Amino acid sequence: MLVFAHRGASGYAPENTLKAMSKAIELGAKAIELDVHCVAGELVVFHDRRLEGKSSGHGLIHLSTQADLAKITVAGEPIPSLWELLILLDTLTGGDCIVNIELKGVGCVPPFVAMYPHILEKLHFTPQHLLISSFNHLYIAQVKQQLPQAFVAPLLGGIPLDLAQVVTDIAAYSLHLDVAFVSQAIVDDAHQRGAKVYVYTVDNSDDIHALKMMGVDGIFSNYPDKAIATAALPLP
Numbered sequence: 532m533l534v535f536a537h538r539g540a541s542g543y544a545p546e547n548t549l550k551a552m553s554k555a556i557e558l559g560a561k562a563i564e565l566d567v568h569c570v571a572g573e574l575v576v577f578h579d580r581r582l583e584g585k586s587s588g589h590g591l592i593h594l595s596t597q598a599d600l601a602k603i604t605v606a607g608e609p610i611p612s613l614w615e616l617l618i619l620l621d622t623l624t625g626g627d628c629i630v631n632i633e634l635k636g637v638g639c640v641p642p643f644v645a646m647y648p649h650i651l652e653k654l655h656f657t658p659q660h661l662l663i664s665s666f667n668h669l670y671i672a673q674v675k676q677q678l679p680q681a682f683v684a685p686l687l688g689g690i691p692l693d694l695a696q697v698v699t700d701i702a703a704y705s706l707h708l709d710v711a712f713v714s715q716a717i718v719d720d721a722h723q724r725g726a727k728v729y730v731y732t733v734d735n736s737d738d739i740h741a742l743k744m745m746g747v748d749g750i751f752s753n754y755p756d757k758a759i760a761t762a763a764l765p766l767p
């Protein structure tokens with residue numbers, strides 16, 4: 532079972548920061564999940580659409596400027612750009628790490644499509660290492676259309692009437708499901724369509740065992756070290 536460090540090792544360090552990413556690698560994570568928004572044409576790593584709550588800033592993140600962001604911190608840590616975060620992961624792992632880039636905010640697709648060839652050219656990641664997901668299925672359909680080699684994944688917050696049909700519709704590599712709604716029927720349907728199934732956000736060991744029993748291929752956890760250890764245990 533693949534374990535993604537959710538927002539980096541966010542149980543141990545401020546989420547989506549460079550510190551959370553290096554902590555995840557230090558703890559043995561082989562896969563990382565992070566969230567991106569677009570600020571003045573540049574992709575930055577942050578979860579919420581508003582700055583207040585998780586950072587020292589205020590307002591909608593996509594309406595801020597790079598100068599604003601430079602002054603804002605998340606529990607004392609700077610908000611990284613996607614590019615600097617990828618350089619860090621490349622340096623720490625030599626590109627031997629799966630990076631799930633979740634496109635969140637307004638205007639994320641054009642800068643990501645522009646950045647993608649540079650990632651492959653300048654860093655050690657291959658298309659298999661870069662998994663592009665979003666709750667906004669239009670975003671990932673657009674990414675797949677413009678970057679046919681890209682590995683893409685729709686996120687679902689519930690169970691649609693047509694189960695995993697979206698996997699076929701957008702030629703997805705994987706389907707990312709909420710642990711609150713995951714069912715055997717959608718897991719099996721995704722597998723029959725040739726997709727992996729990854730489930731968020733799973734920190735509880737009973738949940739990890741239950742998902743393994745269902746044949747789920749991976750999970751997103753805020754405590755990747757504990758999740759890796761639990762996932763490695765034989766099923767009861």
Ligand code: G3P
Pocket residue numbers: 537564566578633664686707731732751
């Ligand atoms: O990508 C999995 C998970 O991160 C999706 O939900 O809100 O934590 O970004 P959220």
Ligand code: MG
Pocket residue numbers: 564565566633
């Ligand atoms: Mg996310």
